[in-house]
Amino acid sequence: MAGLIGLLAKVNDTLGSVFRLLSWTFLAAMTSFILLQVVMRYVFNNSLFWPEDVSLMMMIWVALAIAPLAYRHGGNVSLDIVSRFLPLRGFHCLSIVLHLLVVGLLVVLIQESVGMIERSQIRANSIPLPMKYVYAILPIGFGATVLVAVELILRNLVGVVRPDDPLSRSPADPVAGAGLPGGQESA
Amino acid sequence: MSLTFLWLFVILMLVGLPVVFVLLLAPGISLLMEGKTALYPQLLSRLYNGMFSFPLMAIPFFILAGELMNTGGITQRLVQFAHTLIGHVRGGLAQVNILSSIMFAGLSGSAVADTSAIGSMLIPAMEKGGYTRRFAAAVTAASSVIGPIIPPSGIMILYAFIMNISPAALFAAGFVPGLLVGIGLMTVTAYLARKRNYPIANKKASWGERGTAFRHSFLPLLTPVILLGGSLGGIFTPTEAAAVAAGYALFISLVVLRTMSLRDLPRIFYRAALASGTIMLLVGAAVAFGWIVTISGAARELTAFVVSVSEDPLLLLFLFNIMLLIVGMFLDAGPAILILGPLLKPVFVTQLGVDELHFAIIMCVNVTVGLATPPMGLILFVASSLTGERIERIAREMLPFLAIEIAVIFLITYVPSVSLTIPKLLGLY
Numbered sequence: 001m002a003g004l005i006g007l008l009a010k011v012n013d014t015l016g017s018v019f020r021l022l023s024w025t026f027l028a029a030m031t032s033f034i035l036l037q038v039v040m041r042y043v044f045n046n047s048l049f050w051p052e053d054v055s056l057m058m059m060i061w062v063a064l065a066i067a068p069l070a071y072r073h074g075g076n077v078s079l080d081i082v083s084r085f086l087p088l089r090g091f092h093c094l095s096i097v098l099h100l101l102v103v104g105l106l107v108v109l110i111q112e113s114v115g116m117i118e119r120s121q122i123r124a125n126s127i128p129l130p131m132k133y134v135y136a137i138l139p140i141g142f143g144a145t146v147l148v149a150v151e152l153i154l155r156n157l158v159g160v161v162r163p164d165d166p167l168s169r170s171p172a173d174p175v176a177g178a179g180l181p182g183g184q185e186s187a
Numbered sequence: 188m189s190l191t192f193l194w195l196f197v198i199l200m201l202v203g204l205p206v207v208f209v210l211l212l213a214p215g216i217s218l219l220m221e222g223k224t225a226l227y228p229q230l231l232s233r234l235y236n237g238m239f240s241f242p243l244m245a246i247p248f249f250i251l252a253g254e255l256m257n258t259g260g261i262t263q264r265l266v267q268f269a270h271t272l273i274g275h276v277r278g279g280l281a282q283v284n285i286l287s288s289i290m291f292a293g294l295s296g297s298a299v300a301d302t303s304a305i306g307s308m309l310i311p312a313m314e315k316g317g318y319t320r321r322f323a324a325a326v327t328a329a330s331s332v333i334g335p336i337i338p339p340s341g342i343m344i345l346y347a348f349i350m351n352i353s354p355a356a357l358f359a360a361g362f363v364p365g366l367l368v369g370i371g372l373m374t375v376t377a378y379l380a381r382k383r384n385y386p387i388a389n390k391k392a393s394w395g396e397r398g399t400a401f402r403h404s405f406l407p408l409l410t411p412v413i414l415l416g417g418s419l420g421g422i423f424t425p426t427e428a429a430a431v432a433a434g435y436a437l438f439i440s441l442v443v444l445r446t447m448s449l450r451d452l453p454r455i456f457y458r459a460a461l462a463s464g465t466i467m468l469l470v471g472a473a474v475a476f477g478w479i480v481t482i483s484g485a486a487r488e489l490t491a492f493v494v495s496v497s498e499d500p501l502l503l504l505f506l507f508n509i510m511l512l513i514v515g516m517f518l519d520a521g522p523a524i525l526i527l528g529p530l531l532k533p534v535f536v537t538q539l540g541v542d543e544l545h546f547a548i549i550m551c552v553n554v555t556v557g558l559a560t561p562p563m564g565l566i567l568f569v570a571s572s573l574t575g576e577r578i579e580r581i582a583r584e585m586l587p588f589l590a591i592e593i594a595v596i597f598l599i600t601y602v603p604s605v606s607l608t609i610p611k612l613l614g615l616y
Contacts, residue, residue, distance in 0.1 A: 023464060024456035027247060034248070034430035038423060052241050059247065059467060063238055066464025075465050076205035077519060079563065083203045098204050105212045112231040138235070176458050185299050185335070185342065185520050185558050185565050 001158060005167060008151040012072060015144050019065040020175060026062050030055040053126040057134045064141030071102075072148040073173035092159035092168065099149045099156065106142045106149070113138035188483040192217035196476075206522045207465075210472035214479040230475050237474025238467045241426055242354065245344045247463035248429030252436050253300035254459045256291075256407070259440025259447045262304040264404040265290045271392035271400040278380025279388030280313045281326045282373055288330035289369040292337035293411030294432075296344070298558050301334040302327055302569045310574055317386045320574050324581045328559050328570040329588035330372055335520070335555045337365030339414055339432070342520045343551050344425065345466075349473065350528050352547055354425045355418055356615040360548040360606040364599050371591035379587070406439050419613060466521060473525035480529055490534045500539045504600050507535065508553055512593070515557015519565050523554040544616055548606045549599060556592045559585065 033051035040046050070076050083091050113135060120132040152170060159168030196213040204212065211234070218226050256262055269286040276282055287305050295301060306327040313323035335342040338358030347354035379385070392400075401408075410432055418428040440447040447455075480486060497503055514523055528550065535541040559566045561582040571578045599606045610616035 020457055023460035024453050027251065027456050027460045027463070028452070030244070031248060031251065031430050031433055034244075034427055035434045038427050038431060042422075055244060056239055056241060059244055060235070060238055062247070062460050063464045063467035063471070066461055067468055070461065070465045070468075071205075075461060076207055077469075077522060078203045078205040079200055079517060080203055081201055081517070094202065098202065101199075101204060101212060102208050105208055105215060108215060108227065109211075109231060112227050115228060116231060116235075135235070138231075173461075175454055176461050185297065185555075 001154065002167060005151060005154045005158070008147065008154065009171065012068070012144075012148055012151055015147070016069055016072065019069055019144070023062045023065045023069075026058040026065075030058050030062075050126040053124060057124065057129075060134060061137045064137040067141045068144040068148045069173065071145050072152070072170060073176070074170055075173075088163035089160055092156040092163065095156045096153055096160070099153045103146055103149045103153075106146045109142045110139045110146070113142065188221065188223070188479070189217070190483060190485055190488070191220060192479055192483065193485060206518075207469045207472045210469070210476040210526075214476060217479075229478070233475040233478045234471040237471035240348060242344070242424070243348050243467070243470060245354070245426040245429040246341050246466055247459060248426065248433045249296040249339055249341050249344070250300075250463050251456065251459035252410075252429065252433040253295040253297045254455045255433060255436035255440055255447075256294055256410075257300055257304040258451060258455055259436060260444055261294070261407040261436060261439060262287075262291060263308060264400075264407055264444075265294075266305065266308055268397075268400040268404040268408075270388065271397045274388040275391035276377070276380075277387055278376050278385035280309060280316050281318065281322075281376045281380065281385065283388065284309045284313070284323075284326050285330040285333075285369060285372050285376065288327075288333050289337065289366070290408070292334045292365060293339075293415075294407065294436075296335055296339040296341040298331045298334040298555065298566050299569055301331040302566050303573065305331070306570060306573045316388060319584075321576045321580045321584045324570040324574045324576050325584035325588065326372075326376065327573075328566045328581060329585050329592070330369070331566050332555055332559050332592060333365050333368050333372075335558075336361050336368060336552055338362065339411075339418075339425075339429065340551070341466075342524065342555055343547075345470070345521055346524050346528060346547055346551055349470070349477075349525060350532055350547065352543055353615060355421075356544055356610045357547055357551065358415065358425075359419060359610040359613050359615050360544055361551070362609050364548065364552050364595055364606050367595050367598070367605070368592055371595060372588055375587050375591055406443060407436075410435060419615070469521065470525065473522075476526070477529040486530055486533045489530055490538050493534050494538065498539070500535070500541055501601070503535070503539060504541065504549070505597075507531065508549065508596055508600060511550065511553040512557065512560070512596075515554055515564075516560045517563045518557070519563070520551075520554040520558055523557060524550065542603065542607070544610060545603045545607060549596065552599060553596050556589070556596065559592075560589065 033055045037048050037051040040048050083094055117132045117135045120135060122131050124131055155168050158165050192213045195216055196209060199209040199213055218224055266287045269283045273282045273286055284305060288301055291301050310323040310327060314320050338361050340361060343357045344354055347357050413435060414428050414432050417423040418425045535546050536543050558564050561567055561578055567578050567581060570581055
């Protein structure tokens with residue numbers, strides 16, 4: 001079991017670094033594009049037609065690239081009304097059920113998003129990019145989240161047998177660090 | 188379509204499934220049970236289109252601006268300026284804490300950013316100055332609520348997007364309620380300071396010292412002028428204004444103050460991406476959920492139920508506030524707006540004729556106060572992790588401050604001109 005968890009953790013670490021790189025560079029690019037749009041309009045009196053559209057497409061990619069990271073490192077908001085009263089073993093059992101539900105949902109979302117890509121005929125409004133490349137992040141993000149869910153299920157299984165085993169805990173985000181990023185209240 | 192999804196929603200929330208998945212899974216299971224899986228593609232396209240919105244893109248930029256200001260030492264300059272203005276009164280550091288929150292609120296749209304930035308600076312100083320740790324944490328948490336009430340505000344952007352109203356008008360409506368919360372908190376603090384004999388932080392600063400502190404914080408203090416002047420004056424869209432605020436904070440920290448290096452940027456941008464990506468997906472899921480709410484007729488049934496309780500808008504608004512305060516104890520502001528907004532707006536605005544902007548500001552202020560109410564309140568979590576003090580102890584110390592905040596909620600509920608005068612004067616409403 002430890003070997004399997006180690007392997008999955010390594011895969012998820014690697015994917016996580018790729019998604020982390022993608023998300024911060026895309027956010028930096030989005031900011032630059034919108035600033036460029038403002039400068040071009042007010043300083044050069046020349047309205048660009050593409051920054052809004054391209055930034056929006058990048059925002060979709062950021063949201064989906066962040067999904068597996070947030071899920072793995074506990075960044076999603078949830079209530080702990082029930083779980084806080086459970087003994088540790090019960091908590092791990094409940095977590096397994098919840099992760100399985102999420103996997104079920106994600107499998108449906110992956111199927112539907114692949115269908116959405118296959119049906120897509122349109123191009124982006126401003127640049128000659130087929131929209132299916134924008135939609136492509138949907139199954140990628142959902143798929144990576146399934147891998148995270150499987151890792152977390154295995155960790156919780158360890159927790160059911162040995163509640164104190166450090167292997168049973170979700171790994172912390174190595175980059176975001178301690179403390180919640182500002183703006184989490186909207187999440 | 189039946190209302191099964193609402194029961195599933197409540198059950199899945201209670202057992203602790205992350206909200207973003209609850210919003211998709213409850214309708215998903217319900218459609219499966221009714222053999223309507225043909226609607227799944229529509230659920231996914233609602234999720235996608237919910238995220239694909241230019242006004243919504245203000246949120247990542249505001250979050251980024253907040254992260255940059257915290258790391259770049261901009262907050263520190265504001266606190267120093269507040270110190271020279273008000274540090275000499277009894278309970279000076281507590282007053283500095285509140286005044287800094289008021290100023291920071293004009294720069295940032297996030298309460299959590301406010302708590303972590305001002306708290307990490309002032310809580311240790313307050314402890315050293317003879318305050319109890321739990322009081323220091325309580326003042327920080329209570330005053331951070333002002334952050335998303337005084338514009339700019341991530342929560343208001345979210346509300347404006349999901350309910351399709353003008354973010355500029357909502358921003359303008361937040362000014363007076365935010366200032367009232369600030370003044371109320373300062374008054375309570377002054378009373379407590381006299382009663383508990385809290386210390387004076389420093390001798391009265393000379394006008395020269397004040398001038399120097401003002402000069403040091405002048406550039407950061409220009410941020411609200413750019414932000415609000417730009418978006419209320421119609422020069423930028425709120426999204427562009429948010430990007431300009433982020434760019435400006437980056438410029439000040441990197442070039443003018445030189446408190447940040449290029450090496451810090453990946454981590455800052457990633458933290459902002461993490462917070463905003465999570466919100467975007469949540470918004471998409473909420474839009475998909477909202478669509479199911481619409482086609483199921485749940486809002487209509489809720490309206491019928493509410494009107495059967497009473498038809499008096501004043502009484503119903505009272506009950507609405509109490510309900511939101513209870514919801515705020517368990518749910519943070521964003522999910523509360525995303526889930527309850529589309530359900531309740533038809534009841535109050537369409538059916539009972541409550542003004543749209545008035546309803547919006549009541550809801551935004553109320554759910555923002557919910558960020559600081561136990562057991563589930565993000566600001567409390569941050570204040571607790573900063574101090575190591577237990578949440579219950581901070582919450583008990585916060586009671587007088589919460590009373591003020593609740594009083595302001597009821598004031599804006601029953602005296603609409605408190606919040607609506609400025610949007611009217613600015614011609615936004």
